[in-house]
Amino acid sequence: MTRARRTPGRxxxxxxxxxxxxxxxxxxFADKGFAATSMRAxxxxxxxxxxxxxxxxxxKDELFIEAMAIPVDPRQIAxxxxxxxxxxxxxxxxxxxxxxxxxxxxxxxxxxxxxxxLSSDEVARMMREGITQMIIQPISQMLDVPDARLxxxxxxxxxxxxxxxxxxxxxxxxxxxxxxxxxxxxxxxLQQHLTG
Amino acid sequence: MTRARRTPGRxxxxxxxxxxxxxxxxxxFADKGFAATSMRAxxxxxxxxxxxxxxxxxxKDELFIEAMAIPVDPRQIAxxxxxxxxxxxxxxxxxxxxxxxxxxxxxxxxxxxxxxxLSSDEVARMMREGITQMIIQPISQMLDVPDARLxxxxxxxxxxxxxxxxxxxxxxxxxxxxxxxxxxxxxxxLQQHLTG
Numbered sequence: 001m002t003r004a005r006r007t008p009g010r011x012x013x014x015x016x017x018x019x020x021x022x023x024x025x026x027x028x029f030a031d032k033g034f035a036a037t038s039m040r041a042x043x044x045x046x047x048x049x050x051x052x053x054x055x056x057x058x059x060k061d062e063l064f065i066e067a068m069a070i071p072v073d074p075r076q077i078a079x080x081x082x083x084x085x086x087x088x089x090x091x092x093x094x095x096x097x098x099x100x101x102x103x104x105x106x107x108x109x110x111x112x113x114x115x116x117x118l119s120s121d122e123v124a125r126m127m128r129e130g131i132t133q134m135i136i137q138p139i140s141q142m143l144d145v146p147d148a149r150l151x152x153x154x155x156x157x158x159x160x161x162x163x164x165x166x167x168x169x170x171x172x173x174x175x176x177x178x179x180x181x182x183x184x185x186x187x188x189x190l191q192q193h194l195t196g
Numbered sequence: 197m198t199r200a201r202r203t204p205g206r207x208x209x210x211x212x213x214x215x216x217x218x219x220x221x222x223x224x225f226a227d228k229g230f231a232a233t234s235m236r237a238x239x240x241x242x243x244x245x246x247x248x249x250x251x252x253x254x255x256k257d258e259l260f261i262e263a264m265a266i267p268v269d270p271r272q273i274a275x276x277x278x279x280x281x282x283x284x285x286x287x288x289x290x291x292x293x294x295x296x297x298x299x300x301x302x303x304x305x306x307x308x309x310x311x312x313x314l315s316s317d318e319v320a321r322m323m324r325e326g327i328t329q330m331i332i333q334p335i336s337q338m339l340d341v342p343d344a345r346l347x348x349x350x351x352x353x354x355x356x357x358x359x360x361x362x363x364x365x366x367x368x369x370x371x372x373x374x375x376x377x378x379x380x381x382x383x384x385x386l387q388q389h390l391t392g
Contacts, residue, residue: 117365118314124365132368153361153370154381160365161357165349169313169320169356172328174349185350188392189385196384 018056021046025067030122034064034129064130068123071109072100074134082142090191094183097159101167102179111167131156143194154193162186214252217242221263226318230260230325260326264319267305268296270330278338286387290379293355297363298375307363327352339390350389358382 024046028037039060043050057063065073077096084092100106116123136156140148162182165171174182220242224233235256239246253259261269273292280288296302312319332352336344358378361367370378 115314118360119311128365128367136367150369150373150377150381153367154385156367157357157361157370158354158385159357160360161353161355164314164356164360165353169324171324171332171349171352173346174353177346181346185346185389189350189354189388192385192388193381 017046017048017052021048021053021056022063022067025063026126029064029067029126029130034060034126034133039063061134064134068127068130069109069113071106071113074131075138078135078138082139086195087191088187089194090189091183091187093155093159093190094186098162098179098183098186101163107167110163114163114168145195151194155190158186158189158193213242213244213248217244217249217252218259218263221259222322225260225263225322225326230256230322230329235259257330260330264323264326265305265309267302267309270327271334274331274334278335282391283387284383285390286385287379287383289351289355289386290382294358294375294379294382297359303363306359310359310364341391347390351386354382354385354389 021042025037025042028042028045037060039053040050042063043053046053057066061075080096081089081092101110117127118124136149136152140152143151145151165174166182217238221233221238224238224241233256235249236246238259239249242249253262257271276292277285277288297306313323314320332345332348336348339347341347361370362378
């Protein structure tokens, strides 16, 4: 899946331009953080015109998703979670999250992402900021309860732990239980975190 | 805290004997696994008499705890969790687990342990086996429900995730919420995993 828009007549830069923009974006997210990084600053750092950054990437969010090699678009996941009946939000979250991990390609990429977050303070800081802006804030705003951000954070604890135990540590019987059973067990707990 | 029993008149070996036994134990846990490692086999590998291994370490469990630098005795934690009213088990688990992480020394050592488990497949395998034998099996046996091991494994997912998000990734607001609030939120969820 490539996100580049190949508009006829626009000059797409050299063969590595897209990679160079991603390198510059990673540097900027690391140096200045997610909030203080702009498409324009990334362009300056990569030594290209800002229009070229916009040619390859729709938004700063997309630049972040690609730079961090996040295997899914967290904005799509967030939108899916927020649609449908409120009392089944826990189930939708469990299904969407485990769905990414259950695909062989998704699992490999999520493992790599988790390992780099957990072994590097710098990567952890970048992910923390990006995930907060792209997932935790929008979902919290939709929940309209006073402690919404804490609730969404607690959902994150359950999801992260399920992934670490099942896919990274491979602790039985969580590692080999069928995914439907796991969703059945996680759904009420996630719902409790959100609305209990 | 040293676990060596310095009985007068017994020869404790050279200055590094205890460390050499721990090295041999780590090798054996890595090569043969927790179940197939015996005190006698560790003695043979370290080139010392089996009595000397028993002089320094009460049991294979203790050898494992020390070899893996686990900052608490999981058997004591398991005993504490299993005492007291059944309907407050979730709260006792949350309190005991976060209690270890909230002490500065405990936090530093748990972080190191988590990082090594999450970055090394070999360490992950050793921990998986040891934790299964020392914590998951005894607690599962006390629960007397058919899916007890899955339930205890699910408790592990919530605890591991809370620790990773709060102490390793430091995602807000979970990272800085007071520990009493966190216990209040985790207790019912852990109880749900165990008995829901």
